[in-house]
Amino acid sequence: MVNIYVGNLSYETSENDLRTMFEEYGTVDRASVVMDRMSNRSKGFGFVEMPNDSEARAAIGALNESETQGRKMTVNEAKPKGERPARRERY
Numbered sequence: 001m002v003n004i005y006v007g008n009l010s011y012e013t014s015e016n017d018l019r020t021m022f023e024e025y026g027t028v029d030r031a032s033v034v035m036d037r038m039s040n041r042s043k044g045f046g047f048v049e050m051p052n053d054s055e056a057r058a059a060i061g062a063l064n065e066s067e068t069q070g071r072k073m074t075v076n077e078a079k080p081k082g083e084r085p086a087r088r089e090r091y
Helices: 015-023 053-063
Strands: 001-006 031-033 042-050 074-077
Touching: 001 053, 015 031, 015 042, 015 053, 042 053, 053 074
Parallel strands: none
Antiparallel strands: 001 042, 001 074, 031 042
């Protein structure tokens, strides 16, 4: 299973749009757009899970830096949670 990060999405991109983009390259188990809890609006990024490694690599290679809805997407393999820097507390 490959977890793929998709950044710089248009705020209008839906989970169905994301799924459709990646299904051109293979099977998609899950596609999700991250939503802001307060406004219920897209945060402009999401994740796609693809079970086949070679299909996932093909999708990453084809879609990274491609344009959709007027925005150039960033597409790469998602980093595990432990590798990200800690969030700062906001007061």
